Amino acid sequence: MSxxxxxxxxxxxxxxxxxxxxxxxxxxxxxxxxxxxxxALTDWFRSNGIPITLLDLxxxxxxxxxxxxxxxxxxxxxxxxxxxxxxxxDSIDDGAEIVLAxxxxxxxxxxxxxxxxxxxxxxxxxxxxxxxxxxxxxxASVESVLSWANRLQDRVQYVIVENSITQPAxxxxxxxxxxxxxxxxxxxxxxIPAEHRSAKIExxxxxxxxxxxxIAGKKTDLPEFHRTIPSARAQGYLRRLCDSFDSxxxxxxx
Amino acid sequence: MDDALRQxxxxxxxxxxxxxxxxxxxxxxxxRRKRRTYKRISQFLAEHVHLSVAPSTIHAxxxxxxxxxxxxxxELPDQATAxxxxxxxxxxxxxxxxxxxxxELRQKPRPEVRKPRYHYDENEPLTLR
Numbered sequence: 001m002s003x004x005x006x007x008x009x010x011x012x013x014x015x016x017x018x019x020x021x022x023x024x025x026x027x028x029x030x031x032x033x034x035x036x037x038x039x040a041l042t043d044w045f046r047s048n049g050i051p052i053t054l055l056d057l058x059x060x061x062x063x064x065x066x067x068x069x070x071x072x073x074x075x076x077x078x079x080x081x082x083x084x085x086x087x088x089x090d091s092i093d094d095g096a097e098i099v100l101a102x103x104x105x106x107x108x109x110x111x112x113x114x115x116x117x118x119x120x121x122x123x124x125x126x127x128x129x130x131x132x133x134x135x136x137x138x139x140a141s142v143e144s145v146l147s148w149a150n151r152l153q154d155r156v157q158y159v160i161v162e163n164s165i166t167q168p169a170x171x172x173x174x175x176x177x178x179x180x181x182x183x184x185x186x187x188x189x190x191x192i193p194a195e196h197r198s199a200k201i202e203x204x205x206x207x208x209x210x211x212x213x214x215i216a217g218k219k220t221d222l223p224e225f226h227r228t229i230p231s232a233r234a235q236g237y238l239r240r241l242c243d244s245f246d247s248x249x250x251x252x253x254x
Numbered sequence: 255m256d257d258a259l260r261q262x263x264x265x266x267x268x269x270x271x272x273x274x275x276x277x278x279x280x281x282x283x284x285x286r287r288k289r290r291t292y293k294r295i296s297q298f299l300a301e302h303v304h305l306s307v308a309p310s311t312i313h314a315x316x317x318x319x320x321x322x323x324x325x326x327x328x329e330l331p332d333q334a335t336a337x338x339x340x341x342x343x344x345x346x347x348x349x350x351x352x353x354x355x356x357x358e359l360r361q362k363p364r365p366e367v368r369k370p371r372y373h374y375d376e377n378e379p380l381t382l383r
Contacts, residue, residue, distance in 0.1 A: 083309050086291040093294070121289050139380055171286040177380040184373040243272075 002209055019126035020099070021254045022091045025134070027058070027103025027111075028144030032134040036202075036254075037194065038102045039070055043213035043238060044245040045098070050193070052251075053096035058104030067102040069209040079107055081189045085114040092127065097254050112151040117156050129156040130251050133189075136165050139173035142180055149183050159251050160190035166194040190251050192244035197237055201230050212238040274301060275315045288368075313331065 005223035012091065015079065023041070025034040035058070045052045055075035056067035067074040077087040091099045119129075131152060133145035145160065162171050173181050183189070205215060208222055215225045224230065255263070261317040275282065277283075278299060285295045292309035 036370055046298070061255070081310075083292050083313070086293070089289055090293070094292075121287055125289060142380065143376070146374040147376050149372055150370075154371050176383055178383055179374055179378075179380055182381060183372055183374070197270055 011188040012027075014115075016220060019148070020097055021128050021130060021161065021252070022088050022092075022099045022101065022131040023132065024088075024101040024111075025103050025132045026145055027105055027107040028148055029138070029141045030060070030105030032136050032138070032141045032144075033161075033194065034134050034198075035065065035067055035102055036068075036159050037134055037163070038067060038100060039086070039211045040238060040241045041245060042071065042100060042192075043211055043241060044242045045100070045252075046215070047242065050098065051096075052098045052100050053091045053094075055099060055174050057087075057099040057101050060104040060106060065206065066104070066252060067238045070211055074102075079103075079110050083165055084110060085118075089122065089127075108148060108151070111148075115152060115155060123155070128254070129154040130159060131197065132159045132161065134161045134163050134194075135171060135174045136163050137170050137172070142177070146179050146183055149187065154187065158187050159248060160189045160191045161194050161195040162178065162191065167196040168225075169196065190248035192248060194241060194244075198233060201233055201237075212241075273315055274305065275312065278303065278305070278370065279319075286316065 025038060027034065042052065042054065054067060054071055056074040056076045057079050059076075059078045059080065066076075068076050075087065075091075075213050079085050079087075087102060088099055103236060117188065131148065135141045135145055135147065149158065153234040159172075162169075162174065167189045179187065184191075201212075203212070204224055208220070210225065211221065212234045214220045215230055218226055218231050220226075225234075257333055281299075282295055286300060290298070292312045295312050296309045299307055
């Protein structure tokens with residue numbers, strides 16, 4: 001397992017004390033496990049008693065794969081409309097201190113434009129941003145994260161999740177390329193691992209909209225998750241992910 | 255510009271604002287700077303000036319003027335500036351006051367342009383170290 005590295009770098013434009021934090025997934029490459037990470041992070045916030053507002057900005061994905069499938073209260077927003085990403089700020093206006101948003105694949109251009117138009121004023125009012133990038137052995141996942149960083153620059157703090165979607169997982173393109181090294185040198189992202197998870201848990205969980213937390217606590221009606229093995233495995237996965245989130249909690253709290 | 259052309263240009267009427275939002279330009283600008291959403295601005299206008307307008311209309315109003323502002327930066331400079339540029343390597347004395355004014359402008363400290371901390375070329379393949 002990779003060693004967790006944390007070195008917080010303050011965004012240059014952070015001029016006021018942080019009052020609100022908007023956390024979003026960098027939604028470039030599809031199928032890398034962005035929503036899975038958001039689900040685990042939601043479990044982490046809830047297990048710590050921290051209220052959050054969930055936004056499902058994944059308009060490309062089918063209902064079954066998106067955040068709202070797991071959490072009915074997650075508000076679905078079409079970011080391609082004129083007001084799209086303003087929903088992030090609407091939530092803050094409604095009192096949320098932390099907004100957790102799951103972006104869909106291909107949402108880059110809209111997000112970049114919104115950041116260019118809105119970030120400066122938002123930063124002055126104490127809104128800070130965390131961008132979660134998920135890398136896998138696929139070089140396209142690395143390229144996607146680097147493309148987002150190229151546009152967002154130091155207007156956000158970065159958390160990179162090394163998601164082992166295969167076993168064993170080789171993060172060669174993330175760890176050994178010049179472009180990725182320059183990204184790490186420039187922004188000092190928090191880097192956390194996500195271990196490979198059994199398909200016997202992942203697939204039915206996705207199919208039925210069940211989170212690791214629900215499987216671990218046997219809080220689901222599905223008989224296949226009532227047995228001890230899946231529950232124990234889910235507990236282990238979730239515990240290790242939550243330990244990782246704990247280690248970089250500064251990136252997730254206002 | 256010669257006098258005949260000057261008269262023709264002067265005879266052209268000013269274009270009148272076509273958007274019903276034009277009188278509320280400053281209101282929209284201020285509210286946007288206060289990070290109010292287009293939806294909220296729409297509600298604000300309805301409540302306070304009884305103007306019914308869709309959030310998307312306000313968005314379009316802002317977007318068009320933002321683009322216009324970008325275009326203005328690419329307009330031709332005024333004649334004095336253009337002359338000074340011509341004389342830059344020649345006879346600045348002949349241009350008298352305007353060259354002095356331009357020189358003063360040149361002496362002013364320029365706003366610092368921040369270099370991006372990171373550059374990534376999407377068209378280049380990842381290269382191994």
